[in-house]
Amino acid sequence: FLIDEFEGNLGGPLGKRASFAVEYQRNMVDNGSISNGFILDPQTLAAMPFNSVLTTPQRFTRINPRVDYQLNQNNTLTVAYDFTHSDIRDGGIGGFSLISQGYHVSYTDQTVQMTETAVLGRNINETRFQYYRTANQTLPNSFSPTLQVLGSFRGGGSQNGQSFDTQNDFELQNYTSMVRSKHTLRFGVRLRGQMDSSITRQNFNATFTFGGGLAPELDSNNQPVLEGSGNPVQTSIKSIERYRRTLLFQQMGDSPAQIRALGGGATQFSLDTGIPNLSESEVDVGVFAGDEWQVRSNVTLDLGFRYETQSYVHDWRDFAPRVAISWAPGGGAGNSRAKTVLRAGFGIFYSRFPLSDIVLAERYNGIIQQQYVVPNPDFFPTIPPTASLAALGYQSSEAVSSRLRAPYVMQSALTLERQLSASTAFAVTYTNSHGVHLYRSEDINAPLPGTYDANVPISGTFPLGHPGPVFLMESSGIYNQNQVVANINARLKQGLSLFGFYVFNHAMSNTDGIDTVPANPYSSAGEYGPAATDVRHRVTFGGSINTKWNLRISPFVIVQSGAPFDITAGSDLYGTTLFNARPGIATDPNKPGVIQTQYGLLDPNPSSGQPILERNYGRGPGQMRVNLRIAKAIGFGSEVGRAAEQRPSVSAGGATAAQASGRGLGGIIGAPKTVHRYNLIVSMSIQNLLNHNNRGPITGDITSPLFGSANRIAGGPNGEGFFETADNRRLEAQIRFTF
Numbered sequence: 001f002l003i004d005e006f007e008g009n010l011g012g013p014l015g016k017r018a019s020f021a022v023e024y025q026r027n028m029v030d031n032g033s034i035s036n037g038f039i040l041d042p043q044t045l046a047a048m049p050f051n052s053v054l055t056t057p058q059r060f061t062r063i064n065p066r067v068d069y070q071l072n073q074n075n076t077l078t079v080a081y082d083f084t085h086s087d088i089r090d091g092g093i094g095g096f097s098l099i100s101q102g103y104h105v106s107y108t109d110q111t112v113q114m115t116e117t118a119v120l121g122r123n124i125n126e127t128r129f130q131y132y133r134t135a136n137q138t139l140p141n142s143f144s145p146t147l148q149v150l151g152s153f154r155g156g157g158s159q160n161g162q163s164f165d166t167q168n169d170f171e172l173q174n175y176t177s178m179v180r181s182k183h184t185l186r187f188g189v190r191l192r193g194q195m196d197s198s199i200t201r202q203n204f205n206a207t208f209t210f211g212g213g214l215a216p217e218l219d220s221n222n223q224p225v226l227e228g229s230g231n232p233v234q235t236s237i238k239s240i241e242r243y244r245r246t247l248l249f250q251q252m253g254d255s256p257a258q259i260r261a262l263g264g265g266a267t268q269f270s271l272d273t274g275i276p277n278l279s280e281s282e283v284d285v286g287v288f289a290g291d292e293w294q295v296r297s298n299v300t301l302d303l304g305f306r307y308e309t310q311s312y313v314h315d316w317r318d319f320a321p322r323v324a325i326s327w328a329p330g331g332g333a334g335n336s337r338a339k340t341v342l343r344a345g346f347g348i349f350y351s352r353f354p355l356s357d358i359v360l361a362e363r364y365n366g367i368i369q370q371q372y373v374v375p376n377p378d379f380f381p382t383i384p385p386t387a388s389l390a391a392l393g394y395q396s397s398e399a400v401s402s403r404l405r406a407p408y409v410m411q412s413a414l415t416l417e418r419q420l421s422a423s424t425a426f427a428v429t430y431t432n433s434h435g436v437h438l439y440r441s442e443d444i445n446a447p448l449p450g451t452y453d454a455n456v457p458i459s460g461t462f463p464l465g466h467p468g469p470v471f472l473m474e475s476s477g478i479y480n481q482n483q484v485v486a487n488i489n490a491r492l493k494q495g496l497s498l499f500g501f502y503v504f505n506h507a508m509s510n511t512d513g514i515d516t517v518p519a520n521p522y523s524s525a526g527e528y529g530p531a532a533t534d535v536r537h538r539v540t541f542g543g544s545i546n547t548k549w550n551l552r553i554s555p556f557v558i559v560q561s562g563a564p565f566d567i568t569a570g571s572d573l574y575g576t577t578l579f580n581a582r583p584g585i586a587t588d589p590n591k592p593g594v595i596q597t598q599y600g601l602l603d604p605n606p607s608s609g610q611p612i613l614e615r616n617y618g619r620g621p622g623q624m625r626v627n628l629r630i631a632k633a634i635g636f637g638s639e640v641g642r643a644a645e646q647r648p649s650v651s652a653g654g655a656t657a658a659q660a661s662g663r664g665l666g667g668i669i670g671a672p673k674t675v676h677r678y679n680l681i682v683s684m685s686i687q688n689l690l691n692h693n694n695r696g697p698i699t700g701d702i703t704s705p706l707f708g709s710a711n712r713i714a715g716g717p718n719g720e721g722f723f724e725t726a727d728n729r730r731l732e733a734q735i736r737f738t739f
Contacts, residue, residue, distance in 0.1 A: 003732065004028040017070040027060040033093040036711035037153040038240050045248055047240045047705070050153070054099055056090045075118050082111040090141070095696070095712045098155045100142050107136040122179040132169040138162065145383060146207040150570055150579060151704020152240040161201030163276075167355075168195045187289040194355045197279040200363065203272040203371075206383050210243045211579055212236065212570035212703025213454070214593045214605055215263025222248065224262065236593035236604055237263055238703045239570060246380060256378035268577065269377040269393070273386050274369035280362055282355045284310035290322075298331035298338060304347070308406070313353045315405040322347035343415040350408045353439070357514055358400075361473060366397040373468070373577045375457045394458060394468030396577055401474040409435040409479070424490040431483045438477030440511035443576045445470040446521035450608065452575040460575050469576050477511030479531060500541030507531040510615070519582045519612070521574055526582060529614035530564040537561040550633040558625045564616035569604040570703030582617075583702055584610040595702055602702055623694040623714060631683035635676030637739075681736040691729040 004027070011021035033056045038047050066080040090102040110133045118125045142157035149155075175188035216224040216232035222245075224232040237245075245264035259265050290304035304322035309315065324345030331338025363369050372386075374393030384392065415429040445468060447460025458467050487501030509531040510516075510524070518527050542556035566582070573581035584606025586594045594603050599617065606612055688694070695710035713728060 003030075005732075005734070007736075014067070019068050021066045023062075023064040025060070025062040027058075029058040029060070031056045031058055033090065034712055035094055035096070035098055036706075037096045037151075038705045039098075039153050039155075040240070040244055040247065045244050047152075047244060049705075052099060054090060054093055054102075056088065056093065058089075059087045061085045071116075074120055075116065078113075078115040078117075080111075080113045082109070082113075084109045092158055092160070096152065096154045098153060100144070100155055101146075101158050102142075103138055103140040103158045103160050105136070105138045107134060109134045124177045126173075126175045128171075128173040128175075130169075130171045132167075132171075134165075134167050136163075136165045138164075140205075143205050145205050145381070146203070148207055149210045149243045150212070150239040151699055151701035151706060152238070152243070157205050159203045159205070159207060161204045163198070163200045163202070165196065165198040165200070167197075169193070182294040184292040185290070186292075188287070190286045191283075192285075193281065193283045195279070195281045196355055196359055197277075198359065199276045200278070201272075201276050203270060204276075206269065206271040208266045208377075208380055209268040209270070209579075210239045210246070211267040211572070212239045212242065212604065212701070213267075215242070215245075216261075218245075218262070222262075234592035236595055236703065238705055239267075239701075240705060242267070260376065260378065266377050266380040267375070267571065269374040269380070270396075270577075271372045271383070271386070271389060272369055273372070276369070278359060278363050278368060280355065280359050282310060282312050282358060284308065284352055298328040300326045302345075306350075308350050308352070310352055310406070312358055313404055313406060318350050318406050318408070320348040320350055320408070339419040341415075341417040343417070344413065346410070346412045348408050348410050350406045352406060353404065357439075357473060361398045361400045364396070364398040366395055371396040375572070375575075375577070376455070392457075394466075396469045396471070399470055399472050401472050404473065404475050405437050407435060407437040407439060407475055407477070409433050423492060424488065426486075426488045428484065428486040431481070431485070433479065433481040433483075435477070435479030435481075435509070437475040438479055438509070438511050439473065439475055439514040440477040440516045440518075441471045441473050441514060442476075442518060443469045443521045443578075444472045447575040449522050454571065454573065454575075469578075471517065473514055477509065477516070478528070479507070479509040479511070481505070481507040481531070481533070483507075495546035496543070498541070498543035500539070503538040505533070505535055505538070507534040512616075517576070517578055517580060519568075519574075519580050519615070521576060526612050526614040530616040532564065532616065534616070535560055535563050550635070552629075552631045552633075554629040554631075556627040556629075558627075559622070560624075561622045562620035565618040565620055565698040565700045566616050567599065567602070567613050567618045567700045567702060569606075570701045571604065573605070579701075582613045582615070584612045586610075597702060598708060604702060618698060618700055618708070620698045620710075621695055624690070624692045625687070625694065626689040626692070628686045628689050629683060631681055634680040634682070635678065636680075637677035639675045640677050677739060679738045681734075681738070683734045683736070685732040685734065687730040687732070688728055693728065 006026040007024065009021065009023045011019065013019050033054045034051065035054075036051045037049070039050045040046065041048050062082070062084045064080065064082045066078065069077045069079075071077055085106070085108045087106045089104050090099075091105050093099055093102045112131045114129045116127045138160050139162050140158040140160055143161075144157040146154070146159050147156040170193045171190065172192075173188065173190045175186065178185040213236070214234050215237045217235040219225050227233055242264060245262055246259060246266065249259040249262055249264050254262070256265065286306060286308040288304065288306040290302065293301045293303070295301050302322075302324040306320040306322070308318045308320070322345070324343065324347075326341060326343045328338035328341045330340070364371055372389040372393055373396050374389065377392070411431065411433045413429060413431045415427060417425065417427040419425050445462050445464045445466075447462060452460035460467075462468075464470065483506075484504045485501060487499070489497075489499045491497045507530065508528060510527040510529075512532040518524065538558070538560040540556075540558050542554065545553040547553070566580070568579060569581045569583045570579060571581065572579055583595075584603040586601040586603040588594070589596075589601060591603060593605050594601055596602075599613070602613070603610065694714040696712040696714045698708065698710050699706045701707060
């Protein structure tokens with residue numbers, strides 16, 4: 001992993017009424033894309049682990065000029081422009097994805113912001129306008145079909161296909177603040193418009209998927225093991241074993257039917273086709289008003305109200321009242337400063353239906369593009385003509401519920417703040433959040449219970465009268481969270497500050513977003529479980545030590561418990577074309593296919609009425625990061641501040657201020673600032689100082705050879721589109737020159 005960063009800023013006056021500032025940033029990252037999983041030996045077809053590391057070049061450029069201009073005594077205009085460009089080659093590699101899955105992606109973002117501020121006595125009016133444009137382009141390295149062996153590897157070409165996407169967003173805001181006696185009134189309006197024009201060829205190259213499931217047990221000669229009755233002994237096989245049997249028996253010349261009978265053959269084939277071009281737009285508006293009322297010198301009451309609506313969702317009920325109160329017992333009397341403050345509040349907060357999901361629903365409505373799915377195809381690795389797919393399988397489509405409404409969270413909070421000493425403050429907050437109408441999806445055309453046979457393609461009785469899943473985006477999700485946050489801040493001495501906080505969090509839900517689909521389309525059992533945000537414990541602490549040698553030492557430590565993950569059966573049990581079905585809780589160890597795991601005896605083929613695991617039942621390992629930053633400031637040139645700021649002063653006891661503040665720490669604590677015109681700051685940032693192996697997402701497929709473990713380390717996009725998956729110990733040296 002290698003990263004080079006160049007940053008700079010320049011600013012100053014432009015005459016008597018204007019000033020400017022320019023920031024520039026250039027990042028050049030050579031990241032290590034690490035792939036791990038299981039593949040087949042080309043000669044023996046034996047399953048074997050693999051790992052590979054490929055250098056992924058990533059480049060990022062940003063320039064941000066800004067001008068502030070005073071129109072007159074009361075009005076100021078600010079204009080800013082932001083340009084960013086990112087280019088990533090061989091993206092999409094890592095985890096189970098092989099090098100062939102790579103693609104080249106680039107994006108260019110441009111933002112224009114204008115703000116006009118008017119100060120009229122005790123009134124302030126601010127008008128803001130923003131235009132945001134982003135253009136993305138993706139080009140896969142290979143256009144060959146995708147080969148997906150669940151929980152083992154992902155090869156062939158990338159499903160992304162060649163795609164282009166351009167978004168234009170507009171936002172206009174106007175806010176006003178007015179001070180009237182004991183009231184501070186605020187009100188305003190926001191109008192947003194979004195337009196998306198895209199060309200997407202997602203899965204136009206086709207995908208073959210291999211999953212696990214029940215199959216005949218084979219002996220050392222790859223022949224079925226028979227029971228006393230002469231029937232093959234059934235066992236649970238992993239996806240990589242199904243893929244192995246497919247290649248092996250194809251080489252032996254067996255027919256597709258024979259291969260299928262011996263536990264081989266692809267589990268699913270999918271191909272998208274149709275019109276790649278699509279344009280959609282969306283508009284939303286919001287208004288708000290609030291009153292901060294100083295009821296008494298030590299009591300403040302905040303009353304607020306917000307209303308929002310959007311064009312795509314026909315929901316006109318998005319009223320959001322909010323109220324908060326703060327009380328400082330003992331404060332205000334005789335101008336005394338209270339050491340304790342109590343705060344309480346309640347509010348309703350809405351979320352909008354994103355344009356990306358509107359595009360998804362319109363694109364895959366069965367007319368613009370067609371998603372063909374063939375269960376248990378017998379033509380691997382050949383891709384049949386598109387015209388024949390309708391007879392071999394069925395179409396999958398997306399739709400938006402006519403009863404969709406905006407989700408909202410009702411949040412209550414209670415805070416106690418306490419000044420422990422002149423330099424130390426403590427606070428503890430309890431928050432309860434209850435979310436309703438959250439987004440999720442559901443297959444409303446899944447085969448009726450008891451009519452679907454996983455071994456028979458296109459089997460089952462379909463409610464809509466035709467085969468094929470119809471994934472309906474709806475707002476039927478719920479979310480409940482209880483959270484306690486305790487934090488402390490202390491400035492113990494001049495140049496020494498410490499902080500820390502602890503979070504206890506318990507979050508339950510039946511959805512983690514619009515892509516959440518119930519495992520069993522006709523049962524909600526187990527859907528309400530730990531939310532993806534249910535990280536129970538998190539501790540963060542750090543500080544800053546400034547020495548008299550202009551050396552600053554800043555440690556930062558994060559420790560948290562594990563996040564939940566979903567445990568799946570590795571096969572499509574209900575005819576939804578998805579592999580999100582969860583295993584049953586087994587009580588009979590002799591039942592064919594039952595798997596012993598660290599979570600107990602699990603059945604990948606649960607019977608009707610058998611209890612199944614709840615969603616996100618698994619729990620990953622905890623994580624820990626110890627970061628450290630050391631910075632040295634070197635000043636030179638003429639002094640621009642008061643000389644007294646740098647020279648030692650003598651206290652009443654005869655010691656200098658630096659010596660007095662450093663007692664108990666060997667006299668090293670002091671002020672790091674220099675008063676020189678030129679400053680050179682040399683620093684070293686050490687990420688994950690202890691080189692603790694923080695594992696990434698846990699594999700939840702019980703038919704995967706890596707079930708319950710991770711095949712990559714933690715890490716994700718860094719906010720600039722880069723995937724910094726080299727998340728173990730990392731050293732970054734920086735040099736900064738200011739004048």
